[in-house]
Amino acid sequence: MTSLSSQYAISLEFFPPRDLAAQERLVRTAKQLMALNPGYVSVTFGAGGATRDGTADTVRTFANLGCEVAPHLACIGTSRADLSAILGAYREQGVRRVVALRGDLPSGMGSLYGEFRYASELVAFIRETTGDWFHIEVAAYPEMHPQAESLARDMDHFVEKVQAGADSAITQYFFNPDAYSDFVERAQARGVAIPIIPGIMPIVNNTQLTRFSQMCGAEIPRWLRLRLNDYADDRESLRAFGADVVAQLCQTLLERGAPGLHFYTLNGSEAVRNIWRRLSPGEL
Numbered sequence: 001m002t003s004l005s006s007q008y009a010i011s012l013e014f015f016p017p018r019d020l021a022a023q024e025r026l027v028r029t030a031k032q033l034m035a036l037n038p039g040y041v042s043v044t045f046g047a048g049g050a051t052r053d054g055t056a057d058t059v060r061t062f063a064n065l066g067c068e069v070a071p072h073l074a075c076i077g078t079s080r081a082d083l084s085a086i087l088g089a090y091r092e093q094g095v096r097r098v099v100a101l102r103g104d105l106p107s108g109m110g111s112l113y114g115e116f117r118y119a120s121e122l123v124a125f126i127r128e129t130t131g132d133w134f135h136i137e138v139a140a141y142p143e144m145h146p147q148a149e150s151l152a153r154d155m156d157h158f159v160e161k162v163q164a165g166a167d168s169a170i171t172q173y174f175f176n177p178d179a180y181s182d183f184v185e186r187a188q189a190r191g192v193a194i195p196i197i198p199g200i201m202p203i204v205n206n207t208q209l210t211r212f213s214q215m216c217g218a219e220i221p222r223w224l225r226l227r228l229n230d231y232a233d234d235r236e237s238l239r240a241f242g243a244d245v246v247a248q249l250c251q252t253l254l255e256r257g258a259p260g261l262h263f264y265t266l267n268g269s270e271a272v273r274n275i276w277r278r279l280s281p282g283e284l
């Protein structure tokens with residue numbers, strides 16, 4: 001039987017642990033998820049560079065586990081000198097892939113952006129200073145970035161990132177496959193030819209999912225919200241239902257031609273593994 005991960009680009013996202021116990025849990029989680037044979041793992045970068053050191057430490061942790069790692073880089077809170085130093089350190093470690101994002105401002109910082117305002121400027125800087133050393137991933141928003149002026153302007157910004165030198169894109173999570181298909185069609189109509197990988201969010205906690213979605217502009221369809229509310233007091237049933245829903249979403253996306261899947265793991269393994277078991281029975 002051909003494995004799913006040998007047919008599609010599978011990747012996983014993690015965030016830096018806050019303490020030693022969380023770091024130990026992360027290593028256990030990573031080892032469990034290596035059975036999916038991901039092409040790479042990405043490591044997030046906190047608002048305004050809040051987890052800069054933690055990101056670098058986590059990159060080393062994954063590299064020691066034998067994983068290809070893609071650290072996140074953000075415009076906000078990062079100067080050209082800072083970024084040059086970070087890129088140089090990653091290059092010395094043999095890192096060949098990065099995720100270039102605009103990033104978020106920490107609360108209370110107003111409109112302080114720093115030397116880079118848009119992710120396209122960050123992509124261009126990485127290309128200008130490091131050539132083709134790094135494979136550059138960028139973000140895509142099938143349901144529009146929450147701060148975009150319009151759907152058309154949001155696509156303009158995405159195209160600018162591609163023209164600046166992005167190699168591939170990872171989307172914000174969503175639950176409507178039509179949103180992804182529409183975004184890809186509109187991007188291709190603008191001449192975009194890079195792979196656009198759908199970002200996949202497991203459903204493990206209704207309150208947490210609602211909070212995340214409000215912050216990032218991801219729509220939870222009304223039918224799904226109502227079903228999740230029905231499981232408010234039944235955590236096990238909610239997670240089983242969520243795995244069914246997300247696995248079906250993944251299957252639909254792959255059938256429609258998505259080149260792979262990027263899982264937002266939330267530093268846990270079981271939710272992703274439950275989805276994978278439904279997608280590819282017998283692999284785990």
